[in-house]
Amino acid sequence: MSEQKWKDICELTDLVDNSGVCALVNGEQVALFYLPASQSVYAVSNWDPIGEANVLYRGLMGSVGDTPVVASPLYKQRFDLTSGLCLDDETISIKTWPVRLHDKAVQLAC
Amino acid sequence: MSQHTSSTRVLVVGNGMVGHHFVDALCQQQMGAEITVFCAEPRLAYDRVHLSEYFTGKTADDLALTTPEHYQQQGVTFFTDTKVVEIDKSAKKVKTNHGDWFEYDKLVLATGSFPFVPPIPGNDQPHCLVYRTIEDLEAITDSAKQSKIGVVVGGGLLGLEAANALKQAGLETHVVEFAPQLMAVQVDAGGGRLLKDKIESLGVRVHTQKGTKEIVAGESCRYRMVFGEDDFLETDMILFSAGIRPQDALAREWELEIGPRGGIVINNQCQTSDPDIYAIGECALWNNFIFGLVAPGYTMARAAASHIAGGDDSFSGADMSTKLKLMGVDVGSIGDAHGRTDGALSYTYENQPKGVYKKIVVDGEQKQLLGAVLVGDTSDYDTLLQYALNGIELPEFPESLILPDSGEGKPALGADALPMTATICSCHNVSKQDIVTAIDSGNGSLPAIKSCTKASTGCGGCSALLKNVVDSELAKRGVEVKKDICEHFAYSRQELYHLIKVGNIRSFEELLAQHGKGLGCEICKPAAASILASVWNDFILAKEHVSLQDTNDTYLANMQKDGTYSIVPRVQAGEITPEKLIVLGEVAKKYNLYTKITGGQRIDLFGARVEQLPVIWEELIAAGFETGHAYAKSLRTVKSCVGSTWCRYGVQDSVGQAIDIENRYKGLRAPHKIKMAVSGCTRECAEAQSKDIGVIATDKGWNLYVCGNGGMKPRHADLFATDLDTDTLIKYIDRVLMLYVRTADRLQRTSVWMDNLEGGLDYLKDVVINDSLGIAAELEAQMQHIVETYECEWKKAVEQQESRKRFRAFVNSPEQDSNIVFVEERGQVRPATAEEKASLNDSQRIAIKELA
Ligand code: SRM
Ligand SMILES: Cc1cc2nc3c(=O)[nH]c(=O)nc-3n(C[C@H](O)[C@H](O)[C@H](O)COP(=O)(O)OP(=O)(O)OC[C@H]3O[C@@H](n4cnc5c(N)ncnc54)[C@H](O)[C@@H]3O)c2cc1C
Ligand code: SF4
Ligand code: FES
Numbered sequence: 028m029s030e031q032k033w034k035d036i037c038e039l040t041d042l043v044d045n046s047g048v049c050a051l052v053n054g055e056q057v058a059l060f061y062l063p064a065s066q067s068v069y070a071v072s073n074w075d076p077i078g079e080a081n082v083l084y085r086g087l088m089g090s091v092g093d094t095p096v097v098a099s100p101l102y103k104q105r106f107d108l109t110s111g112l113c114l115d116d117e118t119i120s121i122k123t124w125p126v127r128l129h130d131k132a133v134q135l136a137c
Numbered sequence: 138m139s140q141h142t143s144s145t146r147v148l149v150v151g152n153g154m155v156g157h158h159f160v161d162a163l164c165q166q167q168m169g170a171e172i173t174v175f176c177a178e179p180r181l182a183y184d185r186v187h188l189s190e191y192f193t194g195k196t197a198d199d200l201a202l203t204t205p206e207h208y209q210q211q212g213v214t215f216f217t218d219t220k221v222v223e224i225d226k227s228a229k230k231v232k233t234n235h236g237d238w239f240e241y242d243k244l245v246l247a248t249g250s251f252p253f254v255p256p257i258p259g260n261d262q263p264h265c266l267v268y269r270t271i272e273d274l275e276a277i278t279d280s281a282k283q284s285k286i287g288v289v290v291g292g293g294l295l296g297l298e299a300a301n302a303l304k305q306a307g308l309e310t311h312v313v314e315f316a317p318q319l320m321a322v323q324v325d326a327g328g329g330r331l332l333k334d335k336i337e338s339l340g341v342r343v344h345t346q347k348g349t350k351e352i353v354a355g356e357s358c359r360y361r362m363v364f365g366e367d368d369f370l371e372t373d374m375i376l377f378s379a380g381i382r383p384q385d386a387l388a389r390e391w392e393l394e395i396g397p398r399g400g401i402v403i404n405n406q407c408q409t410s411d412p413d414i415y416a417i418g419e420c421a422l423w424n425n426f427i428f429g430l431v432a433p434g435y436t437m438a439r440a441a442a443s444h445i446a447g448g449d450d451s452f453s454g455a456d457m458s459t460k461l462k463l464m465g466v467d468v469g470s471i472g473d474a475h476g477r478t479d480g481a482l483s484y485t486y487e488n489q490p491k492g493v494y495k496k497i498v499v500d501g502e503q504k505q506l507l508g509a510v511l512v513g514d515t516s517d518y519d520t521l522l523q524y525a526l527n528g529i530e531l532p533e534f535p536e537s538l539i540l541p542d543s544g545e546g547k548p549a550l551g552a553d554a555l556p557m558t559a560t561i562c563s564c565h566n567v568s569k570q571d572i573v574t575a576i577d578s579g580n581g582s583l584p585a586i587k588s589c590t591k592a593s594t595g596c597g598g599c600s601a602l603l604k605n606v607v608d609s610e611l612a613k614r615g616v617e618v619k620k621d622i623c624e625h626f627a628y629s630r631q632e633l634y635h636l637i638k639v640g641n642i643r644s645f646e647e648l649l650a651q652h653g654k655g656l657g658c659e660i661c662k663p664a665a666a667s668i669l670a671s672v673w674n675d676f677i678l679a680k681e682h683v684s685l686q687d688t689n690d691t692y693l694a695n696m697q698k699d700g701t702y703s704i705v706p707r708v709q710a711g712e713i714t715p716e717k718l719i720v721l722g723e724v725a726k727k728y729n730l731y732t733k734i735t736g737g738q739r740i741d742l743f744g745a746r747v748e749q750l751p752v753i754w755e756e757l758i759a760a761g762f763e764t765g766h767a768y769a770k771s772l773r774t775v776k777s778c779v780g781s782t783w784c785r786y787g788v789q790d791s792v793g794q795a796i797d798i799e800n801r802y803k804g805l806r807a808p809h810k811i812k813m814a815v816s817g818c819t820r821e822c823a824e825a826q827s828k829d830i831g832v833i834a835t836d837k838g839w840n841l842y843v844c845g846n847g848g849m850k851p852r853h854a855d856l857f858a859t860d861l862d863t864d865t866l867i868k869y870i871d872r873v874l875m876l877y878v879r880t881a882d883r884l885q886r887t888s889v890w891m892d893n894l895e896g897g898l899d900y901l902k903d904v905v906i907n908d909s910l911g912i913a914a915e916l917e918a919q920m921q922h923i924v925e926t927y928e929c930e931w932k933k934a935v936e937q938q939e940s941r942k943r944f945r946a947f948v949n950s951p952e953q954d955s956n957i958v959f960v961e962e963r964g965q966v967r968p969a970t971a972e973e974k975a976s977l978n979d980s981q982r983i984a985i986k987e988l989a
Contacts, residue, residue: 037948042948048684050950052949080700081956082696082700085691087663100689118196122429
């Protein structure tokens, strides 16, 4: 495994509780979701491969069983925030990034 | 008998739908047979019946009926891409195309059939294809990509399905049929004629009574099909669907008895002329008949498995009735559709304007139903099939079964009227008794009953009937049908409403902690947000509510396909001053927004990027506009006609009334959107009778109509009360709407809500007009609270820094989404297509207006 470098992306205060925002990282759009109850942050691609638009951060966050998911705002397909897998079409998945909270900063490994 | 003493060795040749069903059936016999399967195709069995869904996105995996792992678990040995090429009956062994020999005690031939390609010179060219396997469909997809015009040869059931596939692929599609009509096997001449009209109106060209003489090179297309002198059709691809032929080559070559026109002859146990060799499915000929459907094949498979295991199930023919939808046209055929039985009589009903054709064939005494043909409307299919299959005596006037319902109701043949022996699902041979038994052994829901009995997991044709039987049996046992909103709450919307109101719950977090589990989802979150708003009317972008909203509510605008938004300011009753009209024009021009008059008498500005929304709204608010809630499940528009102020027929000021009503109910969150209209006289130019709330002026006051809608399933509103004065009118609307907000299901329009209320319109009148529940004052008070706490959401959003932050495209960069690209069309912008995005150079793109 290559060494991961954590890079500051934004402040914790930029995130929205139980919902998403978008960051631009090396030209890529990264949707960041924040779950205050467990202090978890998830980072997935903002590109909706089904609706074909950069919109995923504007989807609704929720859970299926124990899996945190976001439902695309365009056609409502759900994506697993931890693996990127589309629960409604398992042939489709989206990119995910390792992400963490470090002090008050949101960091991405890239 | 065989020498070896342990388990019986069963070899199965062919792993199509029937071969696979046989393997399952034999495993269920638990006789410990050693099963080996040879499969000529590169994959194990898949659902050929639903093959066409491959074109609409289903994958080979979706269609698979089993998996290698599953066969391994069952102890079934299998070889894919392997054909059996030789049978040695005396030594009881077979040889594969790879040269291996396998011994058997019992051999089962389930080799199915192959598509018949008429012997037309030129039929073997690259874009001449057939429709039977997944590989065929892949070839068709490839060919379609390189073609503009496609022809299907054969107008039977499969041919029309294939034509649909070509049409979906965007090809100009033709069907060429040798016979004088379509689907000659299943429907009669009358039905065929109507079917042809319907299919042609869908844009498929049908050519009947045409025989192709040869296929030669075309002039404008790849090929030319020559029918006669100067009679030809040019096309880029040809799909043959001219019937199927039994795959009986093996049996023929190794001297099993074959029928005069092909097919391996079998008896009721499905044994061939060699008692240790069975044939099942489409390769088998029973009583001189080949069954080209899956259900009879399944019955054969079970009979053969039973016989091998020493049981006594047998095959005694099968019903060939079919119900299907071909290109959106409903077609049904039952039993003796052509009336060939001696003494048969028939009744026909045809409604040309509606495109409906129905025929029933009855016996000479008019007591028994022998057959039926239905085109354009198959709603009577289930009932008719039950009459035919179960020999139920016909009603006194059999024609009543197919005539339109005159209001007195058809002689119903509900689930209760069926005998216990009635076959509900013919694919899996499930009777009503089987379903009752499954329920009594603890299967309390439709999915459970499906997986226990397998009913409705074949062709799916029986699903409506199955649901009826299950619902009625469950109801008899006092089982309530579950209405849980989603996995996070074991409550219906109505129950959640009460929990929130009575428990004084103010946020989703509280609701989840007290009554739910998990994180919530895209179903319960917006539903809870809507209830919280209906009850408390807090700012929907408040910190605790914002994550609950659907994206449109979060951004207070409607998301478009490219991720931009549309902006719809409220234009009460469609009345707008020239000044305001100019403002809309100027804003649209400044931000380069596509402008359109909506179907709701207002103006929609499309193509705003998320970061532009607050800025644009600041300008609109400054000019006196407020949000139009086009994004919300709430009041949309109150449409008006010009009314007595200008119109020579108007009897009341419909515009003034519409403005007042719109201002009263704007912002009210509801289970679904609400639309209203006010017309100034009975000419009804505002179309009030197609709205949730419709008001029509009379010379004495106002008539109130409720619970209508346009949209997917239009329904006229019902007249609720007449000649009301304005105060009473408003009082009634308050009550109707609040009752709806309280008791409807999520995403239920008022029409469906009222139709589901026990007692319907009369009950609603009773509650609203006579206050039969004693809640009228409460309903009004709650509405008054909503009216008094109204605030324009956009005004509040642009004023609050915290909510404005949400409208940044990126939290860490001022850049914009580079995937949003516009081009010009008819003098305005529109989103560029994917192809355009790939090919445009920068100067052809329309520059994005920078924010000030
Ligand atoms: C803009 C407009 C079409 C237009 O260019 O004229 C429109 C556009 C949309 N309609 Fe509509 N409808 C528009 C008038 C209508 C009408 C006509 C009317 O209101 O008189 C109807 C039929 C009347 C009715 O609703 O009873 C109509 C029946 C629907 C339906 C089907 C509702 C139903 O119960 O069957 C939907 C889907 C839904 O709501 O689930 C829908 C949904 C939509 C959505 C929200 C679909 C979506 O999620 O993207 C569209 C987005 C609006 C936008 O981006 O601004 N729209 N839609 C019209 C906006 C009117 C307005 O000023 O607010
Ligand atoms: C597009 C389409 C739509 C249909 N729609 C319906 C419908 O709505 N309702 C309905 O009831 N029916 C429908 N059918 C018909 C239904 O699919 C068939 O009746 C059913 O599949 C027959 O099953 P089978 O196992 O007998 O034959 P098949 O499914 O054809 O399977 C036979 C298998 O045996 C293999 N095989 C042949 N010879 C050998 C050999 N020597 N060695 C090894 N393997 C061999 C073949 O490659 C094939 O895989 C439809 C068919 C198609 C093509
Ligand atoms: S309904 Fe028609 S006729 Fe009556 S006032 Fe309105 S516009 Fe005039
Ligand atoms: S009749 Fe085909 S699934 Fe039931």
